[in-house]
Amino acid sequence: MSxxxxxxxxxxxxRIYDFVLWSFIAVYIAxxxxxxxxFDPRITPETLFIRATGTLALLMLHVILSIGPxxxxxxxxxxxxxxxxxxxVSMFLVAGTHGVFNLxxxxxxxxxxxxxxxxxxxxxxxxxxxxxxxxxxxxxxLILFMMAATSxxxxxxxxxxxxxxxLHMLVxxxxxxxxxxVVLGVLQLEHEPTLFGVxxxxxxxxxGLHLYAGWLEGKRDREASHTEGWVAVGTSDDIEDSRAKIxxxxxxxxxxxxYNGKLSAVxxxxxxxxxxxxxxxxxxxxxxxxxxxxxxRPEDGCAPPPFKEKVSTFKLKMVNGIIYVSPKPNxxxxxxxxxxIG
Amino acid sequence: xxxxxxxxxxxxxxxxxxxxxxxxxxxxxxAPKYPSDQFGVSRxxxxxxxxxxxxxxxxxxxxxxxxxxSILEVKQISAINPVSELVTIRYRxxxxxxxxxxxxxxxxxxxxxxxxxTIQPPFSVTVTDTIKRVTLANIEF
Ligand code: FES
Numbered sequence: 001m002s003x004x005x006x007x008x009x010x011x012x013x014x015r016i017y018d019f020v021l022w023s024f025i026a027v028y029i030a031x032x033x034x035x036x037x038x039f040d041p042r043i044t045p046e047t048l049f050i051r052a053t054g055t056l057a058l059l060m061l062h063v064i065l066s067i068g069p070x071x072x073x074x075x076x077x078x079x080x081x082x083x084x085x086x087x088x089v090s091m092f093l094v095a096g097t098h099g100v101f102n103l104x105x106x107x108x109x110x111x112x113x114x115x116x117x118x119x120x121x122x123x124x125x126x127x128x129x130x131x132x133x134x135x136x137x138x139x140x141x142l143i144l145f146m147m148a149a150t151s152x153x154x155x156x157x158x159x160x161x162x163x164x165x166x167l168h169m170l171v172x173x174x175x176x177x178x179x180x181x182v183v184l185g186v187l188q189l190e191h192e193p194t195l196f197g198v199x200x201x202x203x204x205x206x207x208g209l210h211l212y213a214g215w216l217e218g219k220r221d222r223e224a225s226h227t228e229g230w231v232a233v234g235t236s237d238d239i240e241d242s243r244a245k246i247x248x249x250x251x252x253x254x255x256x257x258x259y260n261g262k263l264s265a266v267x268x269x270x271x272x273x274x275x276x277x278x279x280x281x282x283x284x285x286x287x288x289x290x291x292x293x294x295x296x297r298p299e300d301g302c303a304p305p306p307f308k309e310k311v312s313t314f315k316l317k318m319v320n321g322i323i324y325v326s327p328k329p330n331x332x333x334x335x336x337x338x339x340x341i342g
Numbered sequence: 343x344x345x346x347x348x349x350x351x352x353x354x355x356x357x358x359x360x361x362x363x364x365x366x367x368x369x370x371x372x373a374p375k376y377p378s379d380q381f382g383v384s385r386x387x388x389x390x391x392x393x394x395x396x397x398x399x400x401x402x403x404x405x406x407x408x409x410x411x412s413i414l415e416v417k418q419i420s421a422i423n424p425v426s427e428l429v430t431i432r433y434r435x436x437x438x439x440x441x442x443x444x445x446x447x448x449x450x451x452x453x454x455x456x457x458x459x460t461i462q463p464p465f466s467v468t469v470t471d472t473i474k475r476v477t478l479a480n481i482e483f
Contacts, residue, residue: 044452105423121474129372130475165347172354179362183369189426189447189472196370203366207359214352274347 017083021090028056050101054186057095058178062202064088065175069213075279081291085151092141092148099141102134133185140177143170153272161273179203220248230317230324236263236341244287246278249327253278254314256325257287257298262338264298265314265325271303277311300335374472393463397479402467404458404483412458414467416448424471424478429456433465447472 032052036043067084070077107117118138124130147168149155156164179199187196231249239245239258246268247254253268255278266287268278275291282288286295286304296303301311310333315326318339330336390406399422403415416429427448434440445456448469463483470477 106425124475129369129374130473132473169350169354172358176358176362180365180369183366187370188373191370191373191375196366200366203362207355207362210351210355211359214348214355217348218352 014083014086018086018090021087025056025090025094028052028059032056046101046105050098050105053094053098053101057091057098058182058202060087060091060094061175061178062206064091065171065206066209069209072213073209073216078276078279078290081275088144089148089151092144095141095144099137102137106134129184129188131180131184133181133183133188136177136181136184140174140181143174143177147171147174156273161271165274175206230326233316233323233325235321236318236323239263242282244278244280246276247325249325254325255287256316256323257282258341259285259298262298262340263316263323264336264338265316266296266298266301267312267314267329269311270294271309271311299338300333302333393483395481395483397481400469400479400481402479402481402483404463407457412461414445414456414458415453416456416467416469417453418448422478425473426471427478428470428472429454430468430470431458431461431465432468433461 029049029052032055033048036048036051064084064087067077067080067087071081103114103118107114107121112120118134119132122130122132122134124132147170150159150164150167159167182199187199231247233245233247233256236258239256242257242259244255244257247256253276254265255268255276256263256265257278259282266277268276270277270289270291272289272292272294275289275294277287277289277296280288280290282298283295285297287298288295294303294309295307296309296311299313301313303309312329312332313334313336314329315336316339317324317326318341323339392404392406392412394404395402396419399418399420401417401419403417405413405415407413414429414431418427429445429448430442431445432440432442445458446454448454466480466482468477469479
C-alpha cells in the first residue's frame with residue numbers, strides 16, 4: 001500500500017535477514033571449496049566455483065519452494081514468507097554466477113559467440129539422454145531472471161497481480177528445468193548414487209509438500225462448497241479482540257474481524273499478493289495484512305487514503321448468539337454496517 | 343491465495359510430479375556407465391617414462407608403474423575447455439581380436455593417469471568430448 005516506490009524496501013529486520021543469508025552463502029562456498037580440495041586436490045578453481053554455486057542455487061531453490069506449502073500447512077511458517085523475495089533474488093544471483101562461469105569456461109574460448117556455442121555445440125535436441133542440458137539451465141535462468149527483475153511492488157502493480165502471479169508461477173517450470181539440467185548434466189558425467197539420492201530426496205520433499213498442501217486445501221474447499229445460504233461463524237467469544245476468524249464459503253475465504261465491540265467481514269485475500277488478511281490484526285483501526293502490512297478499513301474494505309486498494313465486504317447477522325455470514329460478497333469497497341455485539 | 347490459484351497450484355503439481363520423477367529416474371538409469379577411474383595417482387609419480395606422444399591438445403606419456411604395469415598419463419596442453427573428456431584405448435589381444443575399451447573420464451582435470459595393467463603398445467588412444475560428440479585427440483602408440 002505504498003503511494004510511491006522505493007528502489008528496495010529494506011528495514012532493520014530485512015537487513016539482518018540479508019546479512020545472515022549472505023553470510024551463509026559465503027560459508028557454504030568456502031566450506032565446499034575446502035572439502036573439495038581436501039578430497040580431490042586436482043579439481044580446478046573454475047570447476048570448483050561452478051559446482052559450489054550450482055549446488056548452492058539448487059539448495060536455495062528447494063528452500064524457496066518449500067516455504068509456500070509449509071505456510072499453507074502450518075501457520076507458524078508464515079513468518080518465512082515475509083522475506084521470500086529477498087531469498088529468491090539472492091538465489092538468482094547465485095544461479096546467475098553459476099551460469100556466467102559456465103558460459104565463460106565452456107563456451108567463450110572458441111571463435112563463435114558464446115551464446116551461439118551454448119545452443120549449437122551439442123545438437124542432440126531429439127535425444128533424451130544426450131539432450132543439451134546447458135540449454136535447460138539457460139532457460140531456467142531466464143525465468144529466474146524475469147522473476148527477480150519483476151520482484152518489486154512496482155511491477156506487481158504495473159503488471160496487475162493476476163499477470164504477476166502467473167509470471168511468478170513459472171518458478172515451477174524453472175524447477176523442472178533445473179532438475180533435468182542436473183539429471184542430464186552432472187549425473188551423466190558422474191554416475192554417483194549419493195548425488196542422485198540427494199536430488200531425489202529434494203524432489204520428493206518439495207513435491208510431497210506441494211501435493212500435501214494442495215490436498216489439504218482441496219479438502220477444505222470441497223467441504224466449504226457444500227455450504228449454502230448464510231454460514232455459521234460461531235459465537236463472538238470465538239474471536240479474539242482485534243483478530244479474525246476465517247470461514248470457508250463456496251471455495252473462498254472470509255475473515256470476520258472483532259474490534260471495539262463490533263464485527264465486520266471482509267474477503268480474506270489481500271490485494272497486494274493475496275496474503276491472508278484474516279491472519280493479520282487490527283492496527284490503528286485498520287485490518288493489517290500479516291505479509292507486508294497493507295491496510296484496509298473493516299467496515300468498507302478500503303485502504304485508508306492516499307491508498308486505493310479495496311477488498312469485498314460481507315453481510316453479518318446474529319441469531320441466538322451465533323454469528324452468520326452471507327456467502328454473497330458486496331462490491332469491493334462497499335460500506336457494510338458493522339454488527340454490534342455490545 | 344484465491345481459489346483459482348489454489349486450483350492452479352494443485353493441477354501444476356499433479357502434472358509436474360510424475361514427469362519429474364520419470365525424467366529423473368530414467369535419466370539416471372540410462373546414463374552411460376563410463377568406467378570411473380578410482381586410480382588415485384595424483385600424488386604418485388612414475389619416473390620411468392617409456393614413450394611420449396603429443397597431439398594438438400594433449401600429451402600422452404606411457405610410463406612404467408612400480409609393479410611393472412603400464413601407466414598412461416594424459417595431460418591437456420592447450421587452452422581448450424571440454425565439458426567432458428572420455429579416454430578410450432584400442433588394442434589387439436594376444437588372440438588377435440581387436441578390443442575397444444573405455445578407460446575413464448578426465449573429470450575436468452588437466453592431468454589424469456590410467457592404469458593399463460598389461461596392455462602394451464601398439465595401441466591407439468582417443469579422447470572424446472561426450473557432450474559435443476567430437477574427437478579431441480586420436481593418437482597411436
Ligand atoms: S500480501 Fe502483501 S501486504 Fe498483503
